[in-house]
Amino acid sequence: MNGFWSVVRKEFMHLRRDRTTLIIAFVLPIIQMIIFGYAINFDVRHIQTAVADLDNSRESRQYLAELHAGEYIDYVANVSSPDIVAQMLKNGSARVGITIPKGFARTMLHGENPQVGVMIDGSDAQVSVRARFAFVSPPSKLPPGVADARINVLFNPDSKTANFMIPGLIAVILQIVTVALTAFSIVREKEMGTLEQLMVTPVGRLALMIGKLVPYAVLAMVELVCVLVLSNLLFGVISRGHLLTLSVMSIPFVVASLALGLLISTVAQTQGQALQFTQLTLLPSILLSGYVSPRETMPGWLYLISTFLPATHYMQITRGIIVRGAGFTDLIPQFLALIAIATVLIVASTTRFKKSIA
């Protein structure tokens, strides 16, 4: 660890001088939070619906009115035949089609379950899932006999997207920024020629690696606070769990991401390559970490890969603490996994970094 504090001081000085990096490090998360936060919204409501009410009775009209009251369904057309409804779904002018057959009211008056034809456009998964909701939680009184499933959603009762997307987004944003910060640090020295000078000094390899990591870890923790404040201001996300727990558990994630950047930096020959490697790590972190879709749906080999991603474990930590109000002891496996990943990455980058040529 020879020269560790000198490296830390030097990196802080670089950081202080490097306005562009500082600005990017703080502006980038804000932009990302706004884009990801607003663009990815699964709260689908007011789905365009075409109706063919062949019964045209008081009962059928009341049924349709109650469906509409559920806010999922908006009627855009009332047509005369199911064929037209099907046509409208095909050309996209409606997402849901409802056909009420003749005799709807009579069947009901006989105390039986009337049949209603529902067509749903499956081309948009989110819409199709939400449209089902409209019929799963049926109108309060009609039709009788339909099982009234009382679904009780815990923790996020409104199933608001923000409440589970934003904590995940915090993990994604933090990773994007941290990996990029260190990915350039050693390549830059390579390109500037300063690495040549460092090689002929007795600076320790581990001292250099960890010394480069510390200032950025501090920066990343400041950023975590910013992102948390922002998610509260923009999306009203309030953590149910302790913020101190979240901060402490964020440290191994930040270190692991920064170490991943360092590893990239020792592999890449130019800053351009470092950028490409950084982008390469980005996609798996977003798609495999459970941010967008649950990991349980992945095939086994992808699930295995996702186990090695720091974002996977951190996602569970942020969602656990912020959404479920989990405490430290609930998340120890994830915490330990992050420490293990961070250690492996630091050892790997230190081994890869040689203080000699060839």
Add this chain to the structure above:
Amino acid sequence: MAIVNVIEAKGLTRRFGSFTAVDHVDLVVPAGSIYGFLGPNGSGKSTFIRMLCGVLQPSDGHATVNGFDVATETEAIKRSIGYMSQSFSLYRDLSPAENLDFFGGIYGLKGKELKERIHSVVELVGLQKYMDQPSGTLSGGWKQRLALAAALIHEPPLVFLDEPTAGIDPVARRSLWDLLFDLAGQGKTFFVSTHYMDEAERCSGLGYIYLSKLILKGTPAELKRLPEVSPAGTRRIAVETDNPSLALRTLKALKFVHDATLVEAEVHLLMDTDTPDSEVTKALLGAGLPSHGLRPIEPSLEDVFVTVTRSLDKT
């Protein structure tokens, strides 16, 4: 413990695949000298220096630097040497003060001791006025002085300078060399690679590497007296004329002239001893050029390297 020879290399070799970059080099550099290391680009200079600095492993042979083995004691070597590369390799965004602070810290200096060392190297290179501006904004000469200060911060007995004066102005070049002489006088050893003949002239020892082999070594005076530089039956003269470039063309075409080159406004000739000066004068008059004087001269260092290189190329 005083080391007599700060560098001792025996059969030092480095291969990259099938290419041999440094081929069995034997070299001894005594303490307190300024050793000049010359050779065309790509001849193996930098590879040799890198092996001595402990950043490149030799493929064959061995060498010690300050008594440490270059193959096994690289970190001890790094602690005991200074290194200054041809391109500025300190942090451009940091000030000289911050750069020196960093490199001093890397060598384990701290607190009062570090402050004193910074003060003393800054004084030595005269950098006081520029301590707080970004190092990247310094001129070439000041950058090199800062680099030298950084190389000296931990008081190494031996400093490697890889083409330290490439691309800096003559005044800065001269004052850097004056500084090196002062320091060599105090017992420091400098191992300097250079392309400049006037710099080579100032060295106490010289090595000339060509096509991966160290083909010449000795003091400047010894090299000039080498028999292969002035082959038997030849002598060197300087010719002063009005139109040196026309004179050069004319004289080069003569049978008894082995080599001709322009030095300042004169033509330097390597010619047969048997041919009298009058033949030269006659040839020049034939081209309409009266000569203002002919005088015998010693070979210059440039002559030494050019002659030896050419004779090697022929064989």
